[in-house]
Amino acid sequence: MDAGPQENGAPTPVVRVEDLAKTYSMGSIDVHALRGVSFDIAKGEMVAIMGHSGSGKSTLLNLLGCLDAPTAGSYFLDGELVGDLSDDALAAIRNRKIGFVFQSFNLLARMSALEQVEMPLLYARDRQRRQRAEEALAVVGLDDRMHHKPSELSGGQQQRVAIARALVGNPSMVLADEPTGNLDTATANEIMELLALLNEERGITTLIVTHEADVAARTQRVIRMVDGAIAGDDRTAPAEHGS
Amino acid sequence: MSLADGVRLALRALAANKLRTSLTVLGMVIGVAAVIALMSLGAGAQASIEANIRGTGSNLLFISPGVQTQGGGRFVDVSATSPTLTFEDAAAIRDAAIPGIVDIAPTRNTNASLVAGGNAFSTQIIGATPSYAEVRTFQPQAGRFISDDDLDRRTRVIALGQTIATELFPGQNPIGATVRLNNQTFTVIAVMEESGQATFQSRDNQALVPLTTLQTRISPSRTLAGDDIVSEISVTLADEDEATIEAVTNEVSALLRLRHDVTEDDFTIRTQQDIIEALGEVTGTLTLFLGAIAGISLLVGGIGIMNIMLVSVTERTREIGIRKAIGARRRDILGQFLIEAVLVSLGGGIAGAVIGGLLATFMGGVSFGGRSLEGTLTPEPVILALAVSVAIGLVFGIYPANRAARLRPIEALRYE
Structure with a gap:
């Protein structure tokens, strides 16, 4: 569409979506959750996807996260077509290329922070998982809380563990679904600062689904969804990079 | 993972x-x-x-009256319905001096109550000959076993199994004492050694009397020809070789067929192995x-x-x-x-x-x-x-x- 994807000089966008559509059939009625959306996300971008509930943003997130398959259209992740793949092939893509951050943290109650962060590497059969998990926890500033369980951590700390878990496999992008939705304002700011910092310093491509304008304001680009279609795609952060 | x-x-x-x-x-x-x-x-x-079973003597053959169902190895006791084996048969086998046979012991079983003092014991009574002790390796622990004299004179003597002895005469020496059996008085001549269980019936629960005494005084049972019926004839062999077992089985079968004047066997010969199996x-x-x-x-x-x-x-x-x-x-x-x-x-x-x-x-x-x-x-x-x-x-x-x-x-x- 525009020259966006080429701004870093990288020819391949991390995400390329063409006419992506998703229809659920609820009995005899077809619900068009996504009505053919197209956009690219370049490497290193930090993008917010905004919209009211029912706007199709969660459906889009599920498709981008390879948790669900589209009804029509195509989705290229790192230049590779994510088509009609088996459950296991999708699981492998999620494991290697996508890091999830959820609104409700989604940590496992009986595991220490370190073990939570090691988990993606367990499924990747990574032999150095302890060391890499420790590094990831250090990045999010939790090197002194590695052996604490979620119940011994504050909400903000739990979300940091989740971010470390998303980062540890060195994914192509981080998908965050309302990452600040369960946090108070101050903590929410801290988490957004962390995500922004990781994006700036490490060039991690980040997609944040949110309905909070404050959150969207910290990103460089906002995609607005209405009724399963894109209603707006604005670059809002001209800060250093310029337009 | x-x-x-x-x-x-x-x-x-x-x-x-x-x-x-x-x-x-x-x-x-x-x-x-x-x-x-x-x-x-x-x-x-x-x-x-x-x-x-092995303890009751190895290299044994058992001859019993009637025919058992073949295959399946089930025991069908037909001795009551076709009493075809007699004391005279046993004597004939002995007299035939078949090579391989060491000794034989005919027996007949019946059930009766033994009474001594205030104690009673209902059990199996075995009519035996003196050879029984050797053939079935069941010796008196105290006293003497049934003798030829007992057999000839049909004496009222009895040898008690361990269990009976302690039940009827707790804390006493039963030898020389008397027990009542079918309203007759029997003198205890022996307490048998402890044997444990043979087949499903413990021999410690059995009492032995002379075979002739059982035939005449306790439970007379004769064929139409007037011969004394026996329940079983045990045969001791010289050795356990297949050849010996087969030769003896054949000889005994031929003899019994001739005596009974039958073409089909009206008796069964089993080895111990058959019983164990x-x-x-x-x-x-x-x-x-x-x-x-x-x-x-x-x-x-x-x-x-x-x-x-x-x-x-x-x-x-x-x-x-x-x-x-x-x-x-x-x-x-x-x-x-x-x-x-x-x-x-x-x-x-x-x-x-x-x-x-x-x-x-x-x-x-x-x-x-x-x-x-x-x-x-x-x-x-x-x-x-x-x-x-x-x-x-x-x-x-x-x-x-x-x-x-x-x-x-x-x-x-x-x-x-």
């Missing part, structure tokens, strides 16, 4: 719910222990019966039957595992969703839950094998109905029980595990 990681993960999950895990394991423990204990007792019973089939079936009953509790244990695994899958739906979202494949989830199920069943299996083995050992000393049980712990039921418990873990674990593996990540993540 590697197997070691899977086992570590499963152990943690099981440790997180200790009470629930131990109760599920207990179900398996009971099943496996029951199988091993019962099968060991069955094997022990079989071994002791066999040992006792026939009884082995009975006890083997019994052992299998006991094992099958115990197996039901194993099945119940398996159902318990399946039940708890289903609950666990439901409870951990969200965990499964998280794991899938971060890259767990179906086989990772399947493996995780299957390993849990197998660990529970195998743990139960090992504990059950230990407890079952102990049970079999301790129950060995316990006496049931005057008969002491004996457990023979062989490796087979232990290996079998462990293999079966792994199999149960797999069979009953696969459905819940598969259910977990097939959960769709979006729905699982949304599960509260």
Whole structure:
């Protein structure tokens, strides 16, 4: 569409979506959750996807996260077509290329922070998982809380563990679904600062689904969804990079 | 995910719910222990019966009246309906001096009550000849055995088995004392040595009288020709060779056919091996039957595992969703839950094998109905029980595990 994807000089966008559509059939009625959306996300971008509930943003997130398959259209992740793949092939893509951050943290109650962060590497059969998990926890500033369980951590700390878990496999992008939705304002700011910092310093491509304008304001680009279609795609952060 | 990681993960999950895990394991423990204990007792019973039959004298042939059903090895006692074997037959076999035969002992059995003082004992009375003690290797512990003189004069003398002696004469020396049998007075001449159980009837519960005394004074029984009927003729052979057994069997058969004037045998000749095999089939079936009953509790244990695994899958739906979202494949989830199920069943299996083995050992000393049980712990039921418990873990674990593996990540993540 525009020259966006080429701004870093990288020819391949991390995400390329063409006419992506998703229809659920609820009995005899077809619900068009996504009505053919197209956009690219370049490497290193930090993008917010905004919209009211029912706007199709969660459906889009599920498709981008390879948790669900589209009804029509195509989705290229790192230049590779994510088509009609088996459950296991999708699981492998999620494991290697996508890091999830959820609104409700989604940590496992009986595991220490370190073990939570090691988990993606367990499924990747990574032999150095302890060391890499420790590094990831250090990045999010939790090197002194590695052996604490979620119940011994504050909400903000739990979300940091989740971010470390998303980062540890060195994914192509981080998908965050309302990452600040369960946090108070101050903590929410801290988490957004962390995500922004990781994006700036490490060039991690980040997609944040949110309905909070404050959150969207910290990103460089906002995609607005209405009724399963894109209603707006604005670059809002001209800060250093310029337009 | 590697197997070691899977086992570590499963152990943690099981440790997180200790009470629930131990109760599920207990179900398996009971099943496996029951199988091993019962099968060991069955094997022990079989071994002791066999040992006792052998103890009554090896290289024996038994001639009994009537024909037994062939195959299946079932005993059908037809001696009552076709009394074809007589004391005269026994004498003829002896007189024929068939090579290979060392000695013979005809017997006839009846049931009667023995009374001494205030005590009574209802039991089997065996009419025997002096050769019985040698042929059946059953000697008096005290006193003397039936003599030729007793046989000739049909004396009222009786030799008591150990159990009868202590029942009728507690704390006394019964030799020389009298017992009443069919309102006649018999003098006790011997207390027999302890023998344990032979076949299903303990010889310690038997009393022996001269065969002629039984024929004339206790329970007269003659054929139409007026010959005295016997229940069985035991034959001692010189050796246990197949050839000897076959030669003697043929000679005796020919002689008896001639005497009875029949073309088809109206008697049966069995070796001890035949009896052991026939009884082995009975006890083997019994052992299998006991094992099958115990197996039901194993099945119940398996159902318990399946039940708890289903609950666990439901409870951990969200965990499964998280794991899938971060890259767990179906086989990772399947493996995780299957390993849990197998660990529970195998743990139960090992504990059950230990407890079952102990049970079999301790129950060995316990006496049931005057008969002491004996457990023979062989490796087979232990290996079998462990293999079966792994199999149960797999069979009953696969459905819940598969259910977990097939959960769709979006729905699982949304599960509260």
